[in-house]
Amino acid sequence: MSDNNWPLYEVFLRPRNGLAHKHVGSLHAVDDEMALQNARDVYTRRGEALSIWVVPSRAIIASEPGDKDTLLEPSAPERKPYRHPTFYDIPDEVGHM
Numbered sequence: 001m002s003d004n005n006w007p008l009y010e011v012f013l014r015p016r017n018g019l020a021h022k023h024v025g026s027l028h029a030v031d032d033e034m035a036l037q038n039a040r041d042v043y044t045r046r047g048e049a050l051s052i053w054v055v056p057s058r059a060i061i062a063s064e065p066g067d068k069d070t071l072l073e074p075s076a077p078e079r080k081p082y083r084h085p086t087f088y089d090i091p092d093e094v095g096h097m
Contacts, residue, residue, distance in 0.1 A: 006028040006029055006030055007028065007029065007030075007035075007056055007057070007058070008026055008027075008028055008056070008057040008058075009026065009027055009028070009029055009035040009039070009054045009055060009056055009057060010023060010025075010026050010054070010055050010056075010057050010060060011023070011024050011025050011026065011027060011035075011039040011042075011043055011052065011053070011054055012024065012052070012053040012054075012055070013043060013044065013048075013049040013051070013052055013053075014049060014050045014051045014052075014053075015048060015049060015050070016048060016049070016050055021051070021053050024043050025042075025043060026057065027039060027042060029054075032054065032056075035054040036052060036054050039052050039054050040052060
């Protein structure tokens with residue numbers, strides 16, 4: 001298998017001071033184990049990570065920017081009125097809310 005045919009992997013690191021993994025880059029590797037080793041060698045030279053995730057790029061499903069309005073729009077208030085409690089009367093003695 002030539003270098004041009006190696007699968008592409010996305011690399012995520014969890015920094016020492018963080019709780020979430022962050023995408024740091026991509027690399028090509030023959031298999032998962034090589035991807036993990038290469039990610040360690042390339043992206044953690046200063047020991048700044050607690051853990052590494054490598055994910056085959058083909059396994060990532062992403063939305064298109066054009067789908068933002070339909071996919072990421074919050075629910076309309078009439079479909080879930082309990083999320084928008086604008087119909088409650090607040091007594092005057094409660095003050096500002």
